[in-house]
Amino acid sequence: MSRSSESDPLRPRDHIEAPRRAEPLGEGPRLGIAGWARFLWRQLTSMRTAIVLLLLLALAAIPGSLVPQRSSDPNGVIQVRSANPDLVWLYDALSLHDVYTSPWFSAIYILLFTSLVGCVIPRLAHHWKAMRAAPPKTPARLSRLVGFQTVPGDASDLDRAERMLRRLGYRTARYGQSISAERGYLRESGNLLFHTSLLAMILVVGIGSGFGYQGQRLLVEGRGFANTLSSYDTFTAGQWFDDGSLEPFAVRLDDLEVEYETENRYAMGAPLDFTARVAVSEPSGERSAQIKVNEPLSVAGADLYLISNGYAPRISVRDPEGNVVYDEYTPFLAQDDLMTSLGVMKLPDGLSQQLGLRGFFYPTAVELGSGALASGYTDVLNPVLSLQAFTGDLGLDAGIPRSVYSLATDEMTQIAGGDSGAESLTLAPGQSVEIPGGLGTIAFEDVLRYGVIEVHVDYTQTLVLWITIALILSLLASLLIPRRRLWVKATGTGLEVAGLARGEDPTLERAVDALARQLRAGAAPSHATGERVTT
């Protein structure tokens, strides 16, 4: 319908509004290296390629939701690998546990962003010039354009029309007996800012996250830790992290308060609220604060989260002479919604043999018909410990790192619980029982809660938030602001009015009609149709 002009937004070659150019046919064989490079670059920066890459990106993201990822589900990774030992090589060869940092996923988004850069940079330069250029010349014939109509008036009305258009936010230029007007440059600005922001986002996240770290530390009530590498149970950091950058502070968990549902019979005992009261020591002094789910605590640039909780019974063991050889709060891990919790204790020294204990803690124990114990409620109403005991080699001397939450019983003999012939060691707080075989006695002293605190430092947060705001605003501008041209031309029969859309513009016709109405209303006050035109 129209020729492209200088002030048109620059479009990729295969954009729906790009001028159709004759494809240089038959030039293929004579392309030199530069020619081929140019050809490939054009292909890469075309819309078609961008679409294909977007679809590939969507497709490539799927496996990461099917196979557990190291970043989001490390336990799932271990499970899958131990369940399918024959496929481990395949998982590794295809980076299926690290899909989003894998070479093939990276290749797609790097190509996509290269395509984006190649597309955006020329458009930026062009848009910069277009914003300074006058609207394009009025076409010779307006009759083929959108909303074409003629209203009464002559060349003397053009000044008035120009003022109207300016008030509506149009940039105008006079060409002979006509006005050319254009508005909506913000659409292209938004489009360019949106794509640039995406690029900035990738760069900031990619580089910035290399400086951050996160560490987790389990704390029984009353205990604390200092923000040093060695005090964390688990710690991961970006590649440029420097442990000298750990902010100097310490945190003590004074109290973990949990509120339970007590009325709704469908959710009896479901936790409703967790509040960790903590004492924070910084060089500037000590203060008390709290951490809740959804309400992290900010300390010296780090964010502290409460990510899980459980029970830590205090268990003591005495040798036959009555000497205390073990006395600790041992964190038990919750196994179900009713807080049936599993824990392990290892006593390599102090008794005549190495002793391993493994068993359940029930915050509110109930006896099932079979005589077995189960947890009936989440809070501590009738706490009971039920432990199996093993003697033999705990396997701690081999130098192989062992999880503190699991007991390797291959080299051990069971002496209490299971098939050992002796009953499990079942204890309520304050009780103690003999360990079979005359090893000594074991006592359940009391129970406290523990919380797992995660310390997280991410230097990208604030910047990413600002970029995101820019993303959303520019997206709104690029999708919702119409870029359009209107022309008013004085001819022998009156004022011709018509419009042209650049990009999606479903309301162009109405805009032309509205302008025509305003012109009519101003031209002949006696025939005004009710709309008021302020001048």
Add this chain to the structure above:
Amino acid sequence: MTMDQLDAAGLLAVYSAMAVYTLAFAAFAIDVAKRSAARSTVPRELVSVGGDSPAGGQSPPAIAPAEAGRGARIGFVLTVIGWVVLVAGAVFRGLAAGRVPWANMYEFALTGVAIIVGVFVLSRLWRDLTFLGVFITGLAVVSLGTATLNFYVPPTPLPPALQTYWLVIHVFVATLATGFFALGAGLSVVQLVKERRTNGFLRSLPSAEQLEDLGYRVGVIGFIFWTFTLVAGAIWAEHAWGRYWGWDTKEVWTFIIWVLYAGYIHARATRGWRGSRSAWLQIIGFAAVVFNFTVVNLFFKGLHAYSGLSSE
């Protein structure tokens, strides 16, 4: 009323809404059948009345024949009634649970259908899209049926992770986006059908190009809401889990859907992709939305485990 009574009232309302939507579906279907039968009686001129007419006045251009069939009118009225009843059902459920009614799959489904139908009903103020009635009411009946049969759980309080205003914002906007995506997908389906055949009932519909324009406008609004969903979700994740993006399964699928719709928006502006190819992309995008809500919620492992259904 007690919690159980409120919930029972809500459930009753949901069943009633299902019944009304079934009737509406039947009315719309009869209308379609009648229009197909009356192929020769539809005046040809009506087909091309559209946005391009130079005389398009103040009123938004009518893109479908002004006199929709009686079946369609009955269907639309029933849809509005069903919508009011369903909104009441969602409100009762919210009162029973003492919070917003979108914290597990049953509630997501209720609110989601209410919003999808709401977008459809309110779109009447803008354009006559009654021809999508069969699609929308069909979707509503199937979704509510699945929700009541397979997803129902008694009302329970919110787990601490969900007790934040981000639940209200993030999930509501996601559902709103879904409403627009559903409408857009419906338009794209009709567009594709219209591109292949123009006989019978189809003759009375807007042209494939008009359908595509409408589908695009609706889809773009859905995309904007979806972008906002993604951002709000990231901010919430930062508060709750200590990171704004961690490739959790639900995050992955939100991203996939966003990328698919980004592809659709690009396709719409690309020579060779505008038309049926871009329509297919919009349909694939909505299929991913439905997949995300059903299969991903139920069978994929992740942090967004809020279906309320136990995994056994």
